Amino acid sequence: MRITEARVVVTCPGRNFVTLKIVTEDGVTGVGDATLNGRELAVAAYLDDHVVPLLAGRDASRIEDTWQYLYRGAYWRRGPVTMTAIAAVDTALWDIKGKVAGLPVYQLLGGRSREGVTVYGHANAEDVDGVLDEVAHYSGLGYRAVRVQTGVPGLASTYGVGGDRMFYEPADAAVPTENVWSTSRYLQHVPTVFRRVREEFGPRLRLLHDAHHRLTPIEAARLGSSLEPYDLTWIEDPVPAELQSGYRLIRQHTTTPVAVGEVFNSVWDCKQLIEEQLVDYIRATVVHAGGITHLRRIFDHAALHDVRSGSHGATDLSPVCMAAALQLDISIPNFGLQEYMRHTPETDAVFPHTYRYEGGYLHPSQEPGLGVDIDEERAAAFPYRPAQLPVNRLEDGTVHHW
Missing domain, CATH: 3.30.390.10 (Enolase-like, N-terminal domain)
Known part of the structure; x- marks a missing residue:
């Protein structure tokens, strides 16, 4: 063949x-x-x-x-x-x-280890009242887990908060837009958000939050400690992934679970974090970590150390990647969560697929292979458009992690 x-x-x-x-x-x-x-x-x-x-x-x-x-x-x-x-x-x-x-494909990987793939959605808004409405929206759709992001008072824009709440896309301009960031404002604000969410929705809904690599280890430790009363499933990417020894300090100061890895490309990027049990979830993806073959190696290594999967699933991963991720998610023994940001109707038309969402779970295709394709005729109607991710600066103008 x-x-x-x-x-x-x-x-x-x-x-x-x-x-x-x-x-x-x-x-x-x-x-x-x-x-x-x-x-x-x-x-x-x-x-x-x-x-x-x-x-x-x-x-x-x-x-x-x-x-x-x-x-x-x-x-x-x-x-x-x-x-x-x-x-x-x-x-x-x-x-x-x-x-x-x-x-x-999941049958070739050993068959099902579960009936469905638990996914989380993104509840984001400029203020706390708005995010409460969004959490209620996702809860109404059957989601069992929700990532919560809000605007920070005093900052014009914040990562994770976009104009279209269902189809958030940060790559918004041919030349990167510039955001302004204040860690102190952020650390003061986030615990108040999760206090309100827990008061409104109780203890059963799983809550997550993305710090997006913006903190130092001691700042991340402070955030994790301040969020312990609200029982988060994880804090995502608290510090830049290059600073892996910093996760030891975070572990010393908080029991809030940590997830990391959407920018990882190989098992070598996360070997130390897994083997020292410095994280609880690995968020590497099929598309950026060498495909199904290599991501399975990462997850197998993680399983030996009681670390679970939590794969990235933003809108820049096409339905082809999501279809492949679900085949792996349904089969591995140490699955944790799968991020699920819905694609636009135009994207779904270009990439016809048969995976489906129902009651808080995604279900992989039952068709031979991945159960997804690309309609090349439709694809040709949407030419490439330059778009880059933003750049972040502190209030004094210093370039910071976005």
């Missing part, structure tokens, strides 16, 4: 996506997500110039061998561009293998 063609499709049905489609000599096709938010064309070029020319004639059934060939054979290993490109190939090959076997 030789590969005869691989083509890269770039489309922008509301935001930019990069997709790899692989075709075999038998006419079987597979798709893989290759989207890297704000750097989409870098991955498209890597695929077109360095990966696609290597695929013609390869045996599509040799997924592991192809993964090693693209990883070890490139010499320049890891990094978001390389690993996103490898992920696209790997995911597409798993899609093909499932179709040839006549089974959804």
